Amino acid sequence: MKQILIDPITRLEGHGKIHLFVNDDGSLANAYFQVPELRGFEKFCVGRPVEEMCRITTRICGVCPDAHHMAAAKAADAVYGVTIPSAARKLRELMYNAFYAGDHTTHFYALGGPDFVCGPDAPPAERNILGVIAKVGIDAGKKVIAQRARGQRVIEIIGGKKVHPVTSLPGGMSKRITKEEQQEMIKIGEEMVEFAKFTIKVLNDVVLANKAYVDLILSDTFAHKTYNMGLVDANKKVNFYDGMVRVTGPDGSEHAKYAPKDYLSYVAEHVEPYSYLKYPFLKKVGWKGFVDGKDSGVYKASPLSRLNVSDGMTTPQAQAEYERFYETLTGDRSGKTPVHATLATHWARVVELVFACEATLMQAKDEEITSDHILDPPTGIVGEGVGIVEAPRGTLTHHYKTDNNGIITEANLIVGTTNNNAAISMSIKKAAEGLIKKGQEITDGILNRIEMAFRAYDPCFGCATHSLPGQMPMELIVHDAEGGDIIQTRRRN
Amino acid sequence: MRPLLVLCLGNEVLSDDAFGFRVAGMLGEMEYELGKEVEVIYASLAGFNLLNLLEGRKKVLIVDTIITGSAEPGTMHFFPMGKLIPSRNLTGSHEISLPTALKLAQLMEIETPEDIDVLAVEAQDVQTLSEEMTEPVKAALPEAIAYVKGWTIIGNQEISSDGYGEKKSASS
Numbered sequence: 001m002k003q004i005l006i007d008p009i010t011r012l013e014g015h016g017k018i019h020l021f022v023n024d025d026g027s028l029a030n031a032y033f034q035v036p037e038l039r040g041f042e043k044f045c046v047g048r049p050v051e052e053m054c055r056i057t058t059r060i061c062g063v064c065p066d067a068h069h070m071a072a073a074k075a076a077d078a079v080y081g082v083t084i085p086s087a088a089r090k091l092r093e094l095m096y097n098a099f100y101a102g103d104h105t106t107h108f109y110a111l112g113g114p115d116f117v118c119g120p121d122a123p124p125a126e127r128n129i130l131g132v133i134a135k136v137g138i139d140a141g142k143k144v145i146a147q148r149a150r151g152q153r154v155i156e157i158i159g160g161k162k163v164h165p166v167t168s169l170p171g172g173m174s175k176r177i178t179k180e181e182q183q184e185m186i187k188i189g190e191e192m193v194e195f196a197k198f199t200i201k202v203l204n205d206v207v208l209a210n211k212a213y214v215d216l217i218l219s220d221t222f223a224h225k226t227y228n229m230g231l232v233d234a235n236k237k238v239n240f241y242d243g244m245v246r247v248t249g250p251d252g253s254e255h256a257k258y259a260p261k262d263y264l265s266y267v268a269e270h271v272e273p274y275s276y277l278k279y280p281f282l283k284k285v286g287w288k289g290f291v292d293g294k295d296s297g298v299y300k301a302s303p304l305s306r307l308n309v310s311d312g313m314t315t316p317q318a319q320a321e322y323e324r325f326y327e328t329l330t331g332d333r334s335g336k337t338p339v340h341a342t343l344a345t346h347w348a349r350v351v352e353l354v355f356a357c358e359a360t361l362m363q364a365k366d367e368e369i370t371s372d373h374i375l376d377p378p379t380g381i382v383g384e385g386v387g388i389v390e391a392p393r394g395t396l397t398h399h400y401k402t403d404n405n406g407i408i409t410e411a412n413l414i415v416g417t418t419n420n421n422a423a424i425s426m427s428i429k430k431a432a433e434g435l436i437k438k439g440q441e442i443t444d445g446i447l448n449r450i451e452m453a454f455r456a457y458d459p460c461f462g463c464a465t466h467s468l469p470g471q472m473p474m475e476l477i478v479h480d481a482e483g484g485d486i487i488q489t490r491r492r493n
Numbered sequence: 494m495r496p497l498l499v500l501c502l503g504n505e506v507l508s509d510d511a512f513g514f515r516v517a518g519m520l521g522e523m524e525y526e527l528g529k530e531v532e533v534i535y536a537s538l539a540g541f542n543l544l545n546l547l548e549g550r551k552k553v554l555i556v557d558t559i560i561t562g563s564a565e566p567g568t569m570h571f572f573p574m575g576k577l578i579p580s581r582n583l584t585g586s587h588e589i590s591l592p593t594a595l596k597l598a599q600l601m602e603i604e605t606p607e608d609i610d611v612l613a614v615e616a617q618d619v620q621t622l623s624e625e626m627t628e629p630v631k632a633a634l635p636e637a638i639a640y641v642k643g644w645t646i647i648g649n650q651e652i653s654s655d656g657y658g659e660k661k662s663a664s665s
Binding site: 041044128133152162 | 504505506507537542544545593596597600601603622623
């Protein structure tokens with residue numbers, strides 16, 4: 001069997017493997033992406049009080065602790081059957097939008113941006129945030145650092161701590177907000193909106209003004225016509241914190257719209273014998289393998305998916321960007337026609353960034369957030385609850401079962417990246433097809449193409465290991481499709 | 494702002510990755526021994542997020558875990574990072590490596606320490622969710638504490654000899 005290992009892949013957390021299975025004639029039989037998962041999570045949860053999950057789950061993923069904090073809090077609310085006070089919900093949502101405003105900033109400028117700002121063919125040593133700053137200027141770099149600090153400050157004010165919030169608990173929030181803190185958040189919101197406008201300009205000048213990049217975004221190499229999944233509010237507008245899960249087909253028609261508690265009726269997980277990774281798929285369509293189309297249950301959950309399943313954004317500038325996005329890519333500004341180009345995910349992320357910044361300002365101005373009524377302590381228990389939020393990388397599901405004392409007996413998580421496992425494998429395969437030739441050495445150029453295919457998904461390995469001074473290894477493994485023998489491995493520093 | 498920082502990194506629920514957390518706990522109990530110029534911080538952060546902790550410090554020792562694969566679990570590694578050319582790669586799907594972050598700080602004219610040393614224990618398991626470290630890594634704790642103490646003694650001497658302590662109020 002032929003096996004190539006890429007080691008390491010830049011801009012990915014933890015360590016993963018890309019496996020390519022190659023036929024005797026040199027064609028690609030299969031490709032999949034294998035990420036290390038934190039082992040023993042369910043076991044680790046069992047026997048712990050459910051209210052502890054809001055704090056512990058921020059530790060299971062160093063990348064988006066805030067998303068886990070929120071999903072865990074909502075699942076715990078459901079376990080106790082409590083509806084949190086309106087002010088508490090507003091605080092959570094404000095904190096979450098501010099988190100998004102920082103998180104999407106990092107991705108656009110530090111992780112996804114380099115492929116475009118520096119160019120997809122630039123050597124890896126230049127394709128990073130330092131390369132971005134060399135191109136767009138020191139001043140832009142300072143803006144990015146300041147924007148990240150703004151997001152963190154809001155999390156600190158509402159969540160009690162920078163990065164790892166601790167204030168959500170079953171029934172609401174544990175920390176009130178003062179008038180002074182509200183004023184500070186309003187100022188932060190105003191600065192965020194300015195930053196969003198600046199980012200639109202960077203996107204226009206650096207990416208969209210370059211026809212080669214637009215062609216690359218729209219090229220078939222990076223397209224998959226799959227189902228899409230994302231949360232929507234009552235008006236089918238994008239909402240990161242709460243709503244119904246909406247799934248639309250490759251043609252944009254609605255496949256399903258369901259409440260988080262019903263997720264198991266719609267999503268199942270496929271297991272491949274060669275991988276411990278699970279591949280979620282749409283139950284009612286069925287698993288038909290790693291293929292596109294209406295008859296295949298493969299779906300995507302990403303910034304692009306959220307735009308595809310929604311009818312728009314609830315803030316003015318973001319709505320204008322949403323319309324421009326669809327007008328440019330499909331010719332239909334209503335968004336009824338979905339975009340399937342994987343690389344357009346980067347642009348979709350900017351539309352969401354604009355929304356997150358505007359929403360932060362809008363919600364910071366809400367008088368109710370300084371209310372004293374932020375907690376309705378639980379009085380009974382249901383014993384089971386599901387919490388779903390949109391993590392930056394896709395729909396995040398926490399599902400807990402407890403005994404009558406709120407002690408966890410069972411836990412299940414479907415994390416953002418996991419939703420996209422099948423699609424990521426398909427993107428890798430598509431990018432690798434035609435590039436992988438029997439007996440030919442795998443070059444850096446080939447690896448870059450493959451990397452770009454999955455970097456759009458911003459895959460995150462729930463793995464909080466630190467690596468110094470470089471990064472954890474990533475391997476590309478080429479297997480012989482017949483016998484499984486390793487033909488080639490590739491490691492890169 | 495104390496000029497000497499011992500920055501312990503890790504994750505207290507991820508087996509050996511709790512090493513930094515345990516070291517910080519032990520150092521916290523002997524704070525008076527380390528001197529008033531030393532601050533100990535435990536953080537479950539990386540890259541970018543560390544910049545604001547490093548800003549304005551004179552010397553920093555990072556305590557962390559590492560898997561080089563070329564040493565027995567529990568082996569202590571010392572990296573004088575001040576001597577390293579910043580890695581230009583990004584570590585996380587959502588973070589940039591510390592050397593890249595430092596290079597960035599330099600570009601942004603953010604004042605970061607000239608000397609950042611790293612003390613890292615060779616870990617055996619940083620993937621299993623557990624509040625227990627493996628035996629060889631647990632056994633390395635006293636050596637790490639002794640090392641940190643030595644580092645702070647030298648750091649304190651350097652600070653008093655270059656008069657930094659007197660200038661501290663102006664720069665902090």
